[in-house]
Amino acid sequence: xxxxxxxxxxxxxxxxxxxxxxxxxxxxxxxxxxxxxxxxxxxxxxxxxxxxxxxxxxxxxxxxxxxxxxxxxxxxxxxxxxxxxxxxxxxxxxxxxxxxxxxxxxxxxxxxxxxxxxxxxxxxxxxxxxxxxxxxxxxxxxxxxxxxxxxxxxxxxxxxxxxxxxxxxxxxxxxxxxxxxxxxxxxxxxxxxxxxxxxxxxxxxxxxxxxxxxxxxxxxxxxxxxxxxxxxxxxxxxxxxxxxxxxxxxxxxxxxxxxxxxxxxxxxxxxxxxxxxxxxxxxxxxxxxxxxxxxxxxxxxxxxxxxxxxxxxxxxxxxxxxxxxxxxxxxxxxxxxxxxxxxxxxxxxxxxxxxxxxxxxxxxxxxxxxxxxxxxxxxxxxxxxxxxxxxxxxxxxxxxxxxxxxxxxxxxxxxxxxxxxxxxxxxxxxxxxxxx
Numbered sequence: 001x002x003x004x005x006x007x008x009x010x011x012x013x014x015x016x017x018x019x020x021x022x023x024x025x026x027x028x029x030x031x032x033x034x035x036x037x038x039x040x041x042x043x044x045x046x047x048x049x050x051x052x053x054x055x056x057x058x059x060x061x062x063x064x065x066x067x068x069x070x071x072x073x074x075x076x077x078x079x080x081x082x083x084x085x086x087x088x089x090x091x092x093x094x095x096x097x098x099x100x101x102x103x104x105x106x107x108x109x110x111x112x113x114x115x116x117x118x119x120x121x122x123x124x125x126x127x128x129x130x131x132x133x134x135x136x137x138x139x140x141x142x143x144x145x146x147x148x149x150x151x152x153x154x155x156x157x158x159x160x161x162x163x164x165x166x167x168x169x170x171x172x173x174x175x176x177x178x179x180x181x182x183x184x185x186x187x188x189x190x191x192x193x194x195x196x197x198x199x200x201x202x203x204x205x206x207x208x209x210x211x212x213x214x215x216x217x218x219x220x221x222x223x224x225x226x227x228x229x230x231x232x233x234x235x236x237x238x239x240x241x242x243x244x245x246x247x248x249x250x251x252x253x254x255x256x257x258x259x260x261x262x263x264x265x266x267x268x269x270x271x272x273x274x275x276x277x278x279x280x281x282x283x284x285x286x287x288x289x290x291x292x293x294x295x296x297x298x299x300x301x302x303x304x305x306x307x308x309x310x311x312x313x314x315x316x317x318x319x320x321x322x323x324x325x326x327x328x329x330x331x332x333x334x335x336x337x338x339x340x341x342x343x344x345x346x347x348x349x350x351x352x353x354x355x356x357x358x359x360x361x362x363x364x365x366x367x368x369x370x371x372x373x374x375x376x377x378x379x380x381x382x383x384x385x386x387x388x389x390x391x392x393x394x395x396x397x398x399x400x401x402x403x404x405x406x407x408x409x410x411x412x413x414x415x416x417x418x419x420x421x422x423x424x425x426x427x428x429x430x431x432x433x434x435x436x
Contacts, residue, residue, distance in 0.1 A: 026254050033127070034252075039134040046127075047222060050118050052215040054191070058110035066106035073098055092291055100287020101280050104336045107192045109276055115188060116157055116267040124258035128153060132250060135226075140245045142230045143237025145169070147250075148178040152229060155185045156222075159387055160394040162187075167398075171246045177233050179395055180408050183387040184229045185222065189335035190382050194218050196339065200362045201375035217379075225383050228415070282390060286333040293330070294344055304330075304345050318417050319377035319424030321369065328381065333389045338382070373427050377420045384416035 033042050073094060080090045122128060131153060136146025147169045155162030162182040169175040186194060198214040198221075205213065237243060293303040301309075304326065311329075312322030323345040331338035346368050365374075386409040387395070395405040 096291025318420035
């Protein structure tokens with residue numbers, strides 16, 4: 001094979017203009033980014049830098065956008081009063097549907113507008129195929145192939161897009177494995193919750209280095225998600241989806257200078273606005289349903305509180321509580337609304353509450369029994385739990401039936417409970433040993 005490529009290179013040198021200087025630079029860069037010694041390390045470093053930039057850069061735009069959207073809410077509410085809508089309908093539309101949509105936009109848009117351009121920059125640079133190259137060995141050990149890494153990378157923006165990207169995998173067996181495990185990497189809808197909880201509880205350990213610790217914690221969660229992807233892929237390839245990993249040829253393109261205009265068009269128009277529009281379309285009606293649950297009472301408690309009480313024993317077993325589980329279930333249409341649903345449940349509010357409106361969010365959560373362990377388990381559950389409704393629908397469409405979508409939901413949620421249960425059990429065992 002080497003001789004064939006040497007001969008092809010010799011012919012190419014005679015037939016076309018040959019830039020040996022560029023090739024030498026590419027080889028030197030690849031020695032750092034694709035070698036066994038530094039390839040994985042450099043990949044993790046780049047990942048941490050992207051999360052740090054997203055975490056730092058998205059904070060102030062999110063607050064500003066939230067203020068603007070909630071000012072518009074006041075004008076909208078007055079307009080609906082003026083046209084004579086009943087108060088209940090007004091509250092349903094404004095406090096339920098609009099406020100949920102405003103929360104999703106203010107929390108989701110700034111991280112999207114930072115993360116996707118950075119991700120597209122790496123893609124334009126020619127780095128993404130190097131990720132597949134670095135991870136190909138591990139995916140082969142798991143019974144699949146390195147192309148799954150490309151689909152997995154797309155899942156960081158949106159798991160539904162990542163599932164669709166699995167079409168690049170020719171083997172039906174390996175494509176199914178990639179589809180079922182894509183949601184183990186956090187999509188953009190889960191990043192705000194992960195980053196906020198990491199900043200409050202992990203970053204709070206050392207306030208001076210809060211953002212750095214939070215970035216490392218989120219990067220660690222991503223690495224853990226990749227490890228879970230490999231583990232579950234190996235499990236599936238040994239049981240339900242048995243088979244040998246197929247081989248494929250992966251061409252490493254030369255590094256190239258990214259085109260800024262192309263990055264803006266692809267990241268903002270084709271990805272950010274597309275994902276944001278889909279989230280809004282799901283979040284607005286979901287907000288109306290949540291508003292109804294929060295305002296319809298049964299035995300002096302709203303339906304949210306009653307449902308949380310039923311889920312509480314199961315939640316406690318996994319180091320969570322009933323309100324946390326309920327927030328994930330009610331937030332299944334869009335992961336962005338999980339945290340505001342949780343706050344609305346804790347405060348027994350009839351409207352969705354934004355963390356930006358609260359002073360001392362960490363103190364509020366701690367007053368309801370939260371500890372660092374609770375925050376860690378919530379982040380783990382957010383990482384591993386069932387895919388959002390859009391992703392489940394995409395799995396159904398890509399696999400031609402609902403049974404694989406149901407299987408994906410059961411598989412991921414069971415694993416989420418297992419991991420949280422083990423984390424809580426180890427923590428309790430460790431605490432008991434220290435007391436002795």
